[in-house]
Amino acid sequence: MHMTPHLREAATDREWEQATALLQRVYVAGGYTAAANAGQFMTRENLEPAGVLLVALDGEDAVVGAVLLLHPASALRQLATMYEREFRVLGVDERARGLGIGEVLVQACVDRAFASGAQAVVLWTQPSMHSAQRLYKRLGFRRAPERDVKDPRGFTRLVFQRDL
């Protein structure tokens, strides 16, 4: 099944509340982030100055997915050079997975990066994020192992890059 979600930039208090709660839930439930860290990092105060939060809305206007496309000089950048754009915290509600929502969110980041004149989109994933890695490969990203770095938690951050 495929669903074309309605995408927009988070603007209202309700969208921000739903999106940050969703991201915290997805990352903690998936075992990717400790609850205390998610509660600190995935907040409006932290994310809003750093980039544009794209949210996917279902037919009832509930947030079912989100991704943060970082501004070019964002303080939350970990990879992107001045010629690249980076996104972070991609998440789709467990009940809405497999409908193409993640794909639409990532493609929107690629389209915006291209429109802004960037030369590439970069991101890193945890090795256990298998669905995400398949999604990136499907959308034309390639692994860039020369850019991988060790995460303090003990795993290697796997870098993916899509040249534009």
Ligand SMILES: CC(C)(COP(=O)(O)OP(=O)(O)OC[C@H]1O[C@@H](n2cnc3c(N)ncnc32)[C@H](O)[C@@H]1OP(=O)(O)O)[C@@H](O)C(=O)NCCC(=O)NCCS
């Ligand atoms: C990665 C993620 C955003 C993908 O979202 P999504 O909307 O399910 O993405 P898509 O529908 O485009 O594709 C997901 C894949 O899961 C499959 N799938 C189908 N039904 C599914 C279900 N009920 N649950 C999970 N995956 C399902 C899809 O067929 C597709 O598989 P494929 O890549 O082998 O073709 C989502 O799995 C997620 O939030 N994961 C946890 C956080 C994460 O890993 N974020 C990435 C950070 S770098």
